[in-house]
Amino acid sequence: MVELTLNDVETILFGCAILGTGGGGDLQRGLETVRSAVRDRIILMSVDELSDDDLVACPYFVGSVSPRDVNETQRRVGSPVLESFKLLERYMGKKFSAVFPTELGGGNTAAAFEVAARSNVPVLDADPVGRAVPEVQHTSFYLLEIPMTPFTICNYLGDKVIVDEVCCDEQAEEITRAIAVVSGGKVGVTSHPLKGSVVRKSIVKGTVSLAWQVGRARQEALQKGEDPVKAIARVLDAKILFEGVADSDAVWEDKAGFTYGDMFFTGVGNFAGRKFRIWFKNENLIAWLDGQVCLTCPDLIIVLRAEDGSPVLNPHLKKKEHVFVLGVAASELWRSQRAIEIFGPRHFGFDFDAVLLKKEEGR
Known part of the structure; x- marks a missing residue:
């Protein structure tokens, strides 16, 4: 305890x-x-x-x-x-x-x-x-x-x-x-x-302890004048999926007790000129890079503000916000075939299979 x-x-x-x-x-x-x-x-x-x-x-x-x-x-x-x-x-x-x-x-x-x-x-x-x-x-x-x-x-x-x-x-x-x-x-x-x-x-x-590690890593990076996004990514063994600027406010609607929406970004830095989209149903569930699916649930799609590593919560993305998108592998339990059946893209009506990170790309 x-x-x-x-x-x-x-x-x-x-x-x-x-x-x-x-x-x-x-x-x-x-x-x-x-x-x-x-x-x-x-x-x-x-x-x-x-x-x-x-x-x-x-x-x-x-x-x-x-x-x-x-x-x-x-x-x-x-x-x-x-x-x-x-x-x-x-x-x-x-x-x-x-x-x-x-x-x-x-x-x-x-x-x-x-x-x-x-x-x-x-x-x-x-x-x-x-x-x-x-x-x-x-x-x-x-x-x-x-x-x-x-x-x-x-x-x-x-x-x-x-x-x-x-x-x-x-x-x-x-x-x-x-x-x-x-x-x-x-x-x-x-x-x-x-x-x-x-x-x-x-x-x-151990998931609450992991969240504690993530929160501390962000705090310590800000206190030291270091990059909080990189600090968070290190703790989570995350892959940087994208860096970009929001093309507009999040496009969303409330329907049947859920918040559905999309976020669209134009790349900067190493992703200059590229396009990124995220679809959410309360949570971020599907991501596309240049029109191709690059990551889906059950894996984690995390959007962080570049300046302070704070999370962008749905549906509150604002136009021109500078963000990083991280991909994190879900726990092994949530990468089983049954897990993908109940929490993969086909469950949400998409006509494609789950796209997950390779083991060396995330936890």
Whole structure:
């Protein structure tokens, strides 16, 4: 176990936002959330420290990365994700021993830290993906056929739902997304109440620590007057896919509880005169160089501002922003054939196979 200060948690969230590939929730709101929740030190716990019978759960938000604000007069709940956590505890009839993030992202990892701080439990140094993902079935548990039920949902209006059973995780995605759409675009969810014996064998370990390394590398480079993008790339064994300037603001729309869009760039430096495009569904999922697909999910496509290494979060790219695009290999679990079937380009309606980094090009 490691004791984290508020500053440590903030550094972790910056790293999570970078690994969130443009999604994973709003970083600034995530920072505000932990600043209000973390009054003392918080514990980061290794998955291997869990006992077999410890019960853990996963609190997070579901919805568009550009949700509508619920009118303050309509709000009856301060933290929908915390309320969903409490509801699932009551339903299970047992206190949770720890929480874990559903993904790495400035918003959704912050949600796990908020619930941990307010419930006085540790955060596990792990998540089911090692990046951010757009749909709730995109987890290591789904890959290994471990059900996410029962799960609970709460919105800012105070509506609460317990889902005891679903036919499949795709249906859970439809249910949570539909409730998010009628709830201002976002809902709090707590799912995957699992025993320690199950979690140890089914989660991607060490991912929060990796985010911490990334956040620290960026901070230290800025303090020393060094290149933060290169520092981040070194930690992640990343490949520089592109350097360029945005041709326009991101082109995007909210549809069915997701933020869909494209970003277009013209190259500078070693990429002068070349063109780059990224398609996102909440997260960056497909990249093209000069019209040819150069990288796809499950691998990570990360857009960083050249001047300070800060992540460009969707859909907030602005015209003429100078950026680097990094490619990072996903964890081995997420490069299996089954993982590519459920989280590759064909899942999102594209008529081509996944294009992934070679092992020597990324982690």
